[in-house]
Amino acid sequence: MAKKKQKKSKKARAKAVAKKSARKVVKLAARKSAKKANGNGLPRPSGKPYGQAGRALDGLRILDFTHVQSGPTCTQLLAYMGADVLKVERPGAGDITRGQLRDVPNADSLYFTMLNGSKRSITIDSKHPKGMEILNRLIETCDVLVENFAPGALDRMGLTWEHIHKTNPRMIVASVKGFGPGPYEDCKVYENVAQCAGGAASTTGFREGPPLVTGAQIGDSGTGLHLALGIMAALYQRNRTGRGQKVLCAMQDGVLNLARVKLRDQQRLTHGPLTEYSQYGEGVPFGAAVPRAGNDSGGGQPGWIVKCKGWENDPDAYLYFITQAPVWGAICDVIGEPTWKTDPEYATPKARLPKLKQIFARIEQFTMTMTKFEAMDLFNKYDIPCGPILSMKEIAEEQSLRATGTVVEVDHPIRGKYLTVGNPIKLSDSPADVRRSPLLGEHTDEILKDVLGFKAAEITEIKNSGALSAPPKKEKAA
Numbered sequence: 001m002a003k004k005k006q007k008k009s010k011k012a013r014a015k016a017v018a019k020k021s022a023r024k025v026v027k028l029a030a031r032k033s034a035k036k037a038n039g040n041g042l043p044r045p046s047g048k049p050y051g052q053a054g055r056a057l058d059g060l061r062i063l064d065f066t067h068v069q070s071g072p073t074c075t076q077l078l079a080y081m082g083a084d085v086l087k088v089e090r091p092g093a094g095d096i097t098r099g100q101l102r103d104v105p106n107a108d109s110l111y112f113t114m115l116n117g118s119k120r121s122i123t124i125d126s127k128h129p130k131g132m133e134i135l136n137r138l139i140e141t142c143d144v145l146v147e148n149f150a151p152g153a154l155d156r157m158g159l160t161w162e163h164i165h166k167t168n169p170r171m172i173v174a175s176v177k178g179f180g181p182g183p184y185e186d187c188k189v190y191e192n193v194a195q196c197a198g199g200a201a202s203t204t205g206f207r208e209g210p211p212l213v214t215g216a217q218i219g220d221s222g223t224g225l226h227l228a229l230g231i232m233a234a235l236y237q238r239n240r241t242g243r244g245q246k247v248l249c250a251m252q253d254g255v256l257n258l259a260r261v262k263l264r265d266q267q268r269l270t271h272g273p274l275t276e277y278s279q280y281g282e283g284v285p286f287g288a289a290v291p292r293a294g295n296d297s298g299g300g301q302p303g304w305i306v307k308c309k310g311w312e313n314d315p316d317a318y319l320y321f322i323t324q325a326p327v328w329g330a331i332c333d334v335i336g337e338p339t340w341k342t343d344p345e346y347a348t349p350k351a352r353l354p355k356l357k358q359i360f361a362r363i364e365q366f367t368m369t370m371t372k373f374e375a376m377d378l379f380n381k382y383d384i385p386c387g388p389i390l391s392m393k394e395i396a397e398e399q400s401l402r403a404t405g406t407v408v409e410v411d412h413p414i415r416g417k418y419l420t421v422g423n424p425i426k427l428s429d430s431p432a433d434v435r436r437s438p439l440l441g442e443h444t445d446e447i448l449k450d451v452l453g454f455k456a457a458e459i460t461e462i463k464n465s466g467a468l469s470a471p472p473k474k475e476k477a478a
Ligand code: CAO
Pocket: 067, 068, 069, 070, 071, 088, 089, 090, 091, 124, 125, 126, 127, 148, 149, 150, 151, 152, 153, 156, 157, 176, 177, 178, 187, 188, 189, 190, 191, 220
């Protein structure tokens, strides 16, 4: 990485100066490094305008062994921030999602394209000896290996932590697994399993109904985000220690981290009912575990989803409305219930708790007279927190999300233009690099040549070995 270069030029400088006198060398080097390092070990602030000093993760190289959703989310984010992400795929097949939920014949699915933008793809058969040789070369040159295979799969390939650490002591090995060490550590896990095992499903949905999973992929994408943070922390520590480490994110843990307020409520239950849950106002007793709370808002500011104009035909004509205490007076005025401001039955948050159902019914009577957008405009004039229920169609068409780069249109050579979610993390000096996903093995030659330094004849030899192509199909017995 860049550090190596720095070291080299420092050495070269020192050599030249050594010709004059040893003492002078020390003095010069000290003066130069002080000037360069700005006194705190960091380089002096760049003079380049913001956004023109490269990307945050320029120089970082990732060996991306991920598939499906959780791992790819992580590496895509790192790629958006400038990392060179080399996605290793099984020859012939690639990431299984390339062919899942296909909407355009013979084109990589949106499932794949929206999770693998800005990466390069190389096909390597990890079960072929030559393939393993190339993987080892990649391990030597990359900074981080990211994987989310089923438990034990990486070891079965021969890529144990011991082997990787010996090959490249600086390498960080980052893994997503369904569960951490314990009774379920060997289990394969998909999104909804994690939502259930992490406590989210038991606390989502309506009390009268079964547990529900959410549309937001908190198990997969949520854990991918956790992993990205772990990788960044490990890289930072590597700056001090010079060595890599293992980073493990279990999907169960990631979901629980996102559902932590429900574990909070579990403990509160031992001290009495959860008064902000509408169940309390309805006089329904609480059981031993945190119940499903429908659309109740999680915090101390009660909220609910109310109908808006057109709800009869439009499944998304709704508004989330929060009866935030500081704007209670404004709410009463706007909905036409000014007496609720002083009526002791309504005037305080505590007095309102048992009546939330009735209060939201009154608010809904009002919001049903206007569209969700009209309601949003009106309530925001009074600083009343609320939000329209946006459909994915509305989000896809929302121009402000395009303007910020949160929704990006990219062009793909086979499927044509498609929308993807850009970087939701905005860095003021590192513009997001959102490019289309690679075709299977699109960058195989490029990576062998530019990253590993193989000559054309060597590349041909590697290809002839069969390490980069799908093994020939066995003929069926007649
Ligand atoms: N060359 C040769 N073989 C390859 C290869 C390559 N380039 N890349 C992968 N493989 C092989 C692996 O070696 C492994 O083979 P073995 O089982 O013989 O060792 C196999 O392909 C992949 O294994 P897998 O068990 O990970 O894949 P799966 O489809 O059976 O399971 C999943 C998928 C997601 C359930 C599992 O990977 C898993 O539990 N991952 C951890 C949790 C996770 O990330 N879940 C989120 C998934 S998104 O909803």
